[in-house]
Amino acid sequence: MSVIVLAEHTQGVFKKKVFEAVQYASAIAQSTGTTVSVLALGTIADAEMQALGQCGAQKVLHVADARLDNLNTRAYTKALVTAAQKEGAKIIIALHDVTGKAVAPRVAANLKAGIVAGAISYPDLTNGFLVKKTVFAGKAYAYINISSDIKVITYMANTFPVKKGEGSASVEKLEVAFDDKDFAMQVKEVNKVTGAVPLSEAELVVSGGRGMKGPENWGVLEDLAKTLGAALACSRPVADSHWRPHHEHVGQTGGTIRPNLYIAVGISGAIQHLAGVNGSKTIVVINKDPEAPFFKAADYGVLGDAMEVVPRLTEAVKKFKEAHQ
Amino acid sequence: MKILVCISPVPDTTTKVAFSDNNTHFNTQGVSFIINPYDEWYALVRALELKEAGIATAVHLVTVGKADAEPVIRKALALGGEEAIRIDTDSSDPYMIAAQIAQYATSQTYDLVLCGKESIDYNNGIVGGMLAEMLDMNYIAFASSLDVANGIATVKREIEGGEETDTCPLPLVVSCQKGMSEARIPNMRGIMAARTKPLKVVPAAAISSLSNIVSYDMPPAKTGVKMIAPENMDELVNLLHTEAKVI
Numbered sequence: 001m002s003v004i005v006l007a008e009h010t011q012g013v014f015k016k017k018v019f020e021a022v023q024y025a026s027a028i029a030q031s032t033g034t035t036v037s038v039l040a041l042g043t044i045a046d047a048e049m050q051a052l053g054q055c056g057a058q059k060v061l062h063v064a065d066a067r068l069d070n071l072n073t074r075a076y077t078k079a080l081v082t083a084a085q086k087e088g089a090k091i092i093i094a095l096h097d098v099t100g101k102a103v104a105p106r107v108a109a110n111l112k113a114g115i116v117a118g119a120i121s122y123p124d125l126t127n128g129f130l131v132k133k134t135v136f137a138g139k140a141y142a143y144i145n146i147s148s149d150i151k152v153i154t155y156m157a158n159t160f161p162v163k164k165g166e167g168s169a170s171v172e173k174l175e176v177a178f179d180d181k182d183f184a185m186q187v188k189e190v191n192k193v194t195g196a197v198p199l200s201e202a203e204l205v206v207s208g209g210r211g212m213k214g215p216e217n218w219g220v221l222e223d224l225a226k227t228l229g230a231a232l233a234c235s236r237p238v239a240d241s242h243w244r245p246h247h248e249h250v251g252q253t254g255g256t257i258r259p260n261l262y263i264a265v266g267i268s269g270a271i272q273h274l275a276g277v278n279g280s281k282t283i284v285v286i287n288k289d290p291e292a293p294f295f296k297a298a299d300y301g302v303l304g305d306a307m308e309v310v311p312r313l314t315e316a317v318k319k320f321k322e323a324h325q
Numbered sequence: 326m327k328i329l330v331c332i333s334p335v336p337d338t339t340t341k342v343a344f345s346d347n348n349t350h351f352n353t354q355g356v357s358f359i360i361n362p363y364d365e366w367y368a369l370v371r372a373l374e375l376k377e378a379g380i381a382t383a384v385h386l387v388t389v390g391k392a393d394a395e396p397v398i399r400k401a402l403a404l405g406g407e408e409a410i411r412i413d414t415d416s417s418d419p420y421m422i423a424a425q426i427a428q429y430a431t432s433q434t435y436d437l438v439l440c441g442k443e444s445i446d447y448n449n450g451i452v453g454g455m456l457a458e459m460l461d462m463n464y465i466a467f468a469s470s471l472d473v474a475n476g477i478a479t480v481k482r483e484i485e486g487g488e489e490t491d492t493c494p495l496p497l498v499v500s501c502q503k504g505m506s507e508a509r510i511p512n513m514r515g516i517m518a519a520r521t522k523p524l525k526v527v528p529a530a531a532i533s534s535l536s537n538i539v540s541y542d543m544p545p546a547k548t549g550v551k552m553i554a555p556e557n558m559d560e561l562v563n564l565l566h567t568e569a570k571v572i
Contacts, residue, residue, distance in 0.1 A: 010485060071484065073454065073464040098483055102466035105419070105454030114420060114535030117449040130539060135447050139342045141542050142447070148535040185463050185493040188479075192487035200485075204572070228572065246503045247483075252338050252445055253362050254503075261571040272338045278544060282569040284561070285550070295550050300564060304555030316558035320566065 003029040004089040005038045006080055007052065007060075008071075008099045012044045017095055017157035017201065019055045019164065024155050025093045026056025027122060032091070037061060038169065039083045041076065042068035046171050053167035061086070061174040067183055070190075071099050075182040077106040082176045084111065089150070091123075096154035097200065104154045114146035119153045137252040137275035157201065158258050199248065202231035205259045207250065207277075209235040211266020211287060212306060215243035220310040221265060227317045233257065235267045251276035265306045269294025286310065326381045326473065326495070328372045329430060330406065331440035331452060332388045333361040334397035338445065344541045351446075351541070358394075360401050363441025366508040367501035371471055372439055373405040374506055380473050381437070383407055387429065389422045391415050395524065402519035403511035409522065414529035417447065421534045423455035428530045430460060436495040437478070442467055442502040450500065457498040465491060469504030 005025040007018045022038060029036045038060045040049050049060040061083050068075060080103065084092055092107060094100030096118045108115040120141075121132035128145045131153060135142045199205065206225040208218060218232075225232050232248055239249035250257050252272040258279035265286045267273060274297055277283070285298035288305050295301045302309055336342075337357045345352040360369075375381040386409040388398050398409045412425045430438065438460070443450035450466070457464030467483040473495070480491050480499060511519075553561045565572045 070489070073457065073466070077458065098467055098485055101450050102454060102464065105423075105451040106458040106464060108420065108451070109423065109455035109458035112420075112535070114418070115451055116536070117419075117451055128539075133448075135541070136336075136340075136342045137445060137448060138544070140344070141544065143539045143541070144536050145539050146536045185465065185491055187489055187491055189490040190484070190487065191489070192484075198486040249503070256448070261565065261569070271341070275338075282565065282571045283547075284565070297547055298550045299547065299569065300561060301550040301552045302555050302558075302561065303552065309555045309558070312555070313558040313561065316562040317572075319559070320562045320572070324566075 002034050002087045002089050003032070003036050003091045003093065004080070004084050004087055005036065005057070006094040006100065006103065007038045007040050008095065009040065009042070009044050009048070012048060014048060014052065015201070016162060017097070019052065020157055020160065020162050021093055021095050021155050022052050022057050023055040023162055024122070024160060028091060029056070031122070031125065035059070037083070037087050037089070039063070039080055039174070041079055042066060049171050050168045053169035054164040055162065056167065057169040060169045060171045062171055063174050063176050065176070065178070070187045071102060072183060072185050073102050073106050074185070075178060076103045077110060078178065078182055079174075079176045080107050081110050083174055084150075086174070092150065092152045094154050096156045100154045104152050108152040111150045111152075112148060113150035113152045114148040115152040115154070116144050116146065117154045118156045120156050120159045123153070134279060137256050138278045139275050156258070158203070197229070197231040199231045199233055199250070199255060199257060202257070203260045204228050204230035205233050205257060205261065206230045206263045206265070207233035207235070207267060208238060208244070208265050209267030210237045211268070212238070217307065218244070220307060220314070224263070224310055224314045224317070227314050227321070230261075230263075235273050264294055265310060267294055268292045269297060326436045327383045327385070327434065328375065328381050328437045328439060329433070329435040330364065330369045330372050330384060330386050331426060331438065332364050332369070332386050332398060332401050333441070333444040334358045334388065334390060334394045335361045335444050335446045338362070348540050348542055358397050360397055361441050361444045363443060363445070363502060365401065365404070367503070367505035368439035368441050369401060369404055369406070370506040370509050371501060375473065376405070385410065387412065387426055389414060389416070389425050398524060399519050400511070402522045402524070403515040404509055405515065407522065409524045410527055411524060412527050412529055416534055417538050418534035418536045419449050419451035419455060420536070421532050423452045423459060424532045425529055426452070427456055427459035428532070429527055430456070437473070438462070438496075438498040440498070440500050442500045453498050453500040460496070460498070462496045462498050463493050464498045465493060466500045468499045468501050471499055471501070471505065
């Protein structure tokens with residue numbers, strides 16, 4: 001019996017969120033008196049895998065098949081099911097991101113396991129297996145009990161801070177009996193936005209709404225985001241008017257984000273928008289309308305014109321950064 | 326080529342969420358239900374476009390729910406599709422829902438199963454992937470475009486920090502999101518036609534739930550906004566550093 005984690009890498013590198021997921025799994029293993037194994041797929045160096053020991057992994061199972069360098073739900077499912085069965089794993093953890101969300105449901109169906117998608121708590125084992133997640137795009141929380149023997153959890157990154165310690169995981173090769181059908185899906189083209197911070201992982205986010213008046217005014221937000229090292233987001237009317245690309249849209253029908261800092265500029269704060277961002281740790285609202293409902297959901301508010309306030313804030317951040325270098 | 330579109334009724338996006346019976350049930354009083362936007366705007370509309378282009382021969386809709394789900398499925402039929410199937414049970418467990426749909430779908434032969442990337446109530450996005458496993462189909466999640474030619478689907482999907490184009494032979498399950506198609510509004514002819522389209526009610530298969538919602542609660546309310554003078558952005562930065570500790 002053990003806990004197993006699917007650790008996805010980005011061109012051979014584990015991001016912070018993977019260490020976080022391993023640490024989460026390791027804490028669950030400790031409370032259930034078992035150990036953590038990690039599954040790594042595709043081309044990745046041993047040293048990178050061993051480093052997961054810093055977050056409590058004892059063992060990494062590595063399927064060294066380059067066909068797994070791109071996500072393929074059928075092949076990934078077979079690999080994770082094989083690993084889980086080999087380890088006798090009763091708890092399977094993946095990240096709640098584009099990879100984990102695509103693979104975990106297949107694995108759960110295969111193993112007849114109940115699943116919680118987007119966990120933001122450790123399982124409470126006092127009376128069953130109770131896991132907390134956000135529902136209604138962040139308007140509420142639900143506590144879900146899994147009653148099956150095997151349990152699957154996708155873990156929401158940025159829930160528990162990572163504390164790396166000492167430790168090195170052992171790496172073992174794992175053979176998986178793939179057949180041609182598992183690779184019927186083929187990747188033809190990959191387009192990555194380079195340089196920018198992906199919105200779903202950003203710790204700091206600068207977001208603009210209709211109050212920005214037009215796409216030509218986005219320069220001040222871009223300057224602020226660049227100075228802070230933040231990602232850019234926007235409200236739905238902005239994406240629908242094609243001022244900004246759709247992947248920047250956050251809200252109930254766009255992306256749901258939980259950054260440490262969310263700076264909303266010229267966004268009134270409709271209930272659908274709040275739903276997508278109210279998991280943010282700190283919210284700053286800049287708006288010239290004192291009646292904007294967003295002020296009620298904010299930690300800090302600035303009443304003023306975006307085109308004057310934002311450049312001033314950028315300057316203040318620059319000054320702060322120079323003083324704190 | 327036959328397409329099955331999964332439809333989930335969800336509370337309207339403007340709903341003020343509240344709970345009853347000591348926070349154990351979602352309070353549906355005064356709540357109006359709509360078609361889950363991802364199911365409607367992207368999965369259903371793209372299925373209809375594929376039919377209009379002569380690529381699909383039939384579009385069927387399926388929902389798992391009790392009789393109160395029927396107005397929503399009729400609304401979906403007003404946009405298009407030949408028939409709808411309602412599997413007569415109610416559950417919040419994604420495994421149970423997927424297994425019910427899989428049970429029905431194996432009695433038919435669908436080449437393509439489309440669903441939204443998630444429903445806006447429970448934000449799970451689980452049913453599509455489970456269906457694919459249960460039906461032994463390929464599965465592509467978070468698709469923003471889908472075309473089919475000669476039994477091969479070409480799908481654009483979201484990956485970390487970008488986009489990927491995949492090809493995959495049918496049968497296939499695709500979860501759909503923004504970019505797939507433009508939202509449509511049903512016209513009067515569609516609404517009239519939907520009234521007489523077949524809506525089959527299928528009894529639920531004996532499948533046990535593997536999870537259940539025990540209770541709900543609300544996020545803690547913000548303690549109140551601290552207003553900062555627009556001239557004093559140094560103070561804001563200082564507070565973000567010393568008080569909020571986020572920079």
